[in-house]
Amino acid sequence: MDDCRYAIEVENLTKIYGKGGSTVIALSGASIQVKPGELVAILGPSGSGKTTLLTSIGLINEPTHGRVVIDGTVVADEGWLPGIDLKRLRREKLGFIFQAHNLIPFLTARENVMIALEINQLSRGEAKARATELLGVLNLGHRMDNYPSSLSGGEAQRVAIARALANKPKVILADEPTAALDTENGKNVMILLKKLALENHSAILVVTHDHRMVDGFDRIFHVNDGHVNTES
Numbered sequence: 001m002d003d004c005r006y007a008i009e010v011e012n013l014t015k016i017y018g019k020g021g022s023t024v025i026a027l028s029g030a031s032i033q034v035k036p037g038e039l040v041a042i043l044g045p046s047g048s049g050k051t052t053l054l055t056s057i058g059l060i061n062e063p064t065h066g067r068v069v070i071d072g073t074v075v076a077d078e079g080w081l082p083g084i085d086l087k088r089l090r091r092e093k094l095g096f097i098f099q100a101h102n103l104i105p106f107l108t109a110r111e112n113v114m115i116a117l118e119i120n121q122l123s124r125g126e127a128k129a130r131a132t133e134l135l136g137v138l139n140l141g142h143r144m145d146n147y148p149s150s151l152s153g154g155e156a157q158r159v160a161i162a163r164a165l166a167n168k169p170k171v172i173l174a175d176e177p178t179a180a181l182d183t184e185n186g187k188n189v190m191i192l193l194k195k196l197a198l199e200n201h202s203a204i205l206v207v208t209h210d211h212r213m214v215d216g217f218d219r220i221f222h223v224n225d226g227h228v229n230t231e232s
């Protein structure tokens, strides 16, 4: 829907883990809005709620209170909206880059990227061309036919990044995507994210501690003790 103003709208999001006497308030009334094409950093100390914010927006972690709207679709309003197809929305609108890369061990690097494209109905030829292009941009042109077990940690992370970006999702969620990479590959990832924000109008949220990378962002959200401050 091109007429919707925000790619991500979060209103008064509260997430409480656990029940009874041992609850943790991980997020407390967080509100953010991100427009299509914006590249936003999320900074904050360990345990402040950054991953909870990302996984709540990513339709993985059910909010306890508050609203989440993705690309114009209300997905949560005091819990998931009844009848909402979370898997389908995840597949069609979201790209995830998490620290644990979860590549499929019996597929090559290129096939790991292609499978994400084929799930969304691209032909095998188109999927191969797009996977080859993306892996090339991420300096993996020479590793495309390798299996995950023969890739270094940084290479496997870049294959996972290519897979997350393959479908040009409207919303890209990345939890420390450059932490395991050297400076050059970290920069390549940031350049690619910036390009996707501009060319595909993707909204991109990146949790990072990586001070080498902070320059390229349009805005910075600070998370502290479950509260999000969006005035950078």
Ligand SMILES: Nc1ncnc2c1ncn2[C@@H]1O[C@H](COP(=O)(O)OP(=O)(O)O)[C@@H](O)[C@H]1O
Binding pocket: 017, 018, 024, 025, 026, 044, 045, 046, 047, 048, 049, 050, 051, 052, 053
């Ligand atoms: N599944 C869970 N069950 C219980 N507590 C959790 C869970 N996930 C995170 N927490 C707690 O919620 C708070 C926020 O965690 P998290 O969102 O992972 O923070 P960050 O990513 O900023 O380190 C922390 O106190 C953490 O211990």
Ligand SMILES: [Mg+2]
Binding pocket: 050, 051, 052, 175
């Ligand atoms: Mg985290």
